[in-house]
Amino acid sequence: MFDWVFAFIHLxxxxxxxxxxxxxxxxxxxxxxxxxxxxxxxYYYFVLHPAVRKEVARRRALKKKx
Numbered sequence: 001m002f003d004w005v006f007a008f009i010h011l012x013x014x015x016x017x018x019x020x021x022x023x024x025x026x027x028x029x030x031x032x033x034x035x036x037x038x039x040x041x042x043y044y045y046f047v048l049h050p051a052v053r054k055e056v057a058r059r060r061a062l063k064k065k066x
Contacts, residue, residue: 014040 021036 017036017040021033021040024030024036025033
């Protein structure tokens, strides 16, 4: 249960940061938008992407088993 709560809180934080980036762009601060988006992309690539790849591989392996 704690894993689900942690995941949803984490997702909400990431979406809030992305929302703030879009808000900054709408207000005309493109440098802040670019910085936030670049940091979010780096965070995804270095922290989340390896776990996503493992989960995809795990699910594919489960589908191949009879």
